[in-house]
Each structure stands twice: as C-alpha cells, then as structure tokens.
Amino acid sequence: MTRHRLAVVEDNPDNRLLLQALLDDKYDIDEYEDGPSALAGMAASPPALALLDISLPGMDGSEVLRRLRATPALAATPVIALTAHAMSGDRERFLAEGFDGYVTKPIVDEEILYAAIAALLPSA
Amino acid sequence: MAAPVLDPARLAKLHRLGGRELVVQLLDSFLAEAQTRRAALHGADTAQVGAVAHQLVAGAGQLGAGALSEIARQVDEGVRAGDPALRSTLIPQLHLAFDEAVQALEHARETA
Numbered sequence: 001m002t003r004h005r006l007a008v009v010e011d012n013p014d015n016r017l018l019l020q021a022l023l024d025d026k027y028d029i030d031e032y033e034d035g036p037s038a039l040a041g042m043a044a045s046p047p048a049l050a051l052l053d054i055s056l057p058g059m060d061g062s063e064v065l066r067r068l069r070a071t072p073a074l075a076a077t078p079v080i081a082l083t084a085h086a087m088s089g090d091r092e093r094f095l096a097e098g099f100d101g102y103v104t105k106p107i108v109d110e111e112i113l114y115a116a117i118a119a120l121l122p123s124a
Numbered sequence: 125m126a127a128p129v130l131d132p133a134r135l136a137k138l139h140r141l142g143g144r145e146l147v148v149q150l151l152d153s154f155l156a157e158a159q160t161r162r163a164a165l166h167g168a169d170t171a172q173v174g175a176v177a178h179q180l181v182a183g184a185g186q187l188g189a190g191a192l193s194e195i196a197r198q199v200d201e202g203v204r205a206g207d208p209a210l211r212s213t214l215i216p217q218l219h220l221a222f223d224e225a226v227q228a229l230e231h232a233r234e235t236a
Contacts, residue, residue: 012179014153018186021142055178084181084200106185106193108134 003028004048004121009038009064010082011056015105019051022110027117035059039067046073049120051103054083054094062097069098078120127190129221130228134188135236144236151233154187158226165215165222173215174203184225192218192225 005028010016016031023029030047032038035056042050050068054061061081068074080101081094091102101116138147164176177199185193199218202210 012183014150014186015182017142017146017149017153018138021138021146084178084197105182107182108185 005030005045006117007032007038007042007047007050007052009033009035009050009056009061010053012053015053018107022107022113026114035061035064035067038064039071042068042074042077043071046077048122049078049080049117051080051082051117052099054081054085062094065098080116080120127194129189129191129224130232131188131190132232134186134190135232138187148233148236150187151229151236154183154229155226155233157183162222162226165219170203170210173218174200177203177218180222187229189225189229192221195221 003026006023007030008016008019008023009032010019011033016033020029020031030041030045032041036059038050038052052061052064056064059067061083065079065081068077068079078100079098080103081099082103082105083090083094084105094102100120103113103116107113135147138150161176161180164172167173177196180196181193181200184190184196195214195218199210199214201207202214207214
C-alpha cells in the first residue's frame with residue numbers, strides 16, 4: 001500500500017507532537033511551524049494532503065490556503081482546516097473559503113481525523 | 125453531565141498512543157506554560173485572555189482536562205462575540221477551572 005505523505009502545519013509543539021503520535025503509523029509527516037515555511041516546504045516537496053491550523057501566528061491558515069491555491073503545483077492539494085474554532089457557522093465558513101475538510105481540536109476521537117484524511121486521499 | 129476536571133481515560137489513551145514518553149512530554153509542556161498563562165488569564169487585556177483561552181481549548185482538552193477546555197471554549201467565543209457576562213461570570217469560572225486542572229495535571233505528572 002502506498003504510504004502517503006502529509007504536511008502538518010501547526011505552531012503549537014504539543015499539538016504537533018500529538019498529531020505525529022496519531023499519524024506516524026499510517027503516514028509520512030512533514031511538519032511546519034508557520035505559513036511561510038509550509039508554503040516553501042510544500043512547494044519543494046508537495047504532500048498528498050495538508051492539515052492546516054487556522055490560528056497560526058503571522059500568516060493565518062486562511063491566508064496560507066489562499067496562497068496554496070494560487071500555486072499551480074499545490075492548487076489541487078486537499079487541505080483540512082484544523083481549528084479550535086467551533087462556533088456555529090465556522091464549519092461552513094471554512095469550507096466556503098476552500099478548505100476540503102474541517103477537524104476540530106482537541107482531537108479526542110482520532111477516528112474522526114482518520115476518516116477526514118481517508119476521505120480526501122486516493123485509495124491505494 | 126459536566127466535563128470532569130481530569131479524565132484519566134484520556135491520559136491512558138495517550139499512553140497507548142505514544143507511551144509514557146508522550147504523556148510526560150505533554151504534561152511537562154502544559155505545566156511549564158501554566159504560570160505564564162495564569163498571569164495572562166488574570167490580566168486586564170481581554171484579547172490576551174481570549175488568546176490564552178483559545179490555546180487552552182485544545183491544550184487542556186487533549187490532556188483530558190475537559191472542564192477547563194469547555195469553559196475556555198466559552199471564554200474564547202465570549203471574547204470574539206463581546207459577551208457582557210465575560211468579566212462577571214465566564215472569566216472567574218475560567219480562573220477556577222484553570223487552577224483545578226493544573227492541580228490535577230500536576231498530580232498526574234507526579235504519578236506518571
């Protein structure tokens with residue numbers, strides 16, 4: 001089975017650690033701490049899918065998404081918004097911005113995360 | 125039912141995922157930030173209270189500190205929505221939940 005590579009863009013080291021623990025059995029992970037490094041790294045080495053935190057310092061997740069979509073090699077990369085924003089309407093707002101999926105933090109049920117990722121990756 | 129101060133099943137799950145190393149690393153990291161976050165939560169800068177509350181939604185929740193995660197979510201939303209009950213009710217509740225969670229997580233760290 002093909003082992004997909006995922007980009008995890010998350011500024012909080014604890015959240016990165018947890019995501020790595022959740023994902024590294026199934027996927028190869030490229031970790032990025034902020035938007036600019038994610039854009040540069042993903043352009044050099046496009047992932048199969050990106051998990052993108054919304055509340056990044058400086059360039060936020062929505063702006064990172066806009067720039068990904070404007071980059072031909074990355075325009076079609078599925079991107080899941082990762083956010084502790086869970087007010088009503090947030091899900092619709094993020095999907096309207098062009099995110100392909102939406103997972104809320106804290107991730108206490110990893111099956112939701114796995115399902116969101118699997119739904120967007122080509123099956124092996 | 126109200127969320128518990130600390131759900132031991134959550135720490136047990138983290139242990140299964142990443143062993144004691146992951147549990148200790150996450151607990152140490154949370155506790156290392158506690159003093160700074162506590163000061164910010166007691167400060168006059170409401171935007172800063174909201175920013176710390178936003179971090180706590182995930183940070184506390186992923187360690188099983190469900191009561192803190194829940195009230196932090198309410199404060200985060202309250203700051204964004206300009207809720208008038210913020211200073212009188214929600215933020216004092218957050219202070220209490222924060223101290224209870226830190227105490228429970230310190231205990232969990234001692235016995236991890």
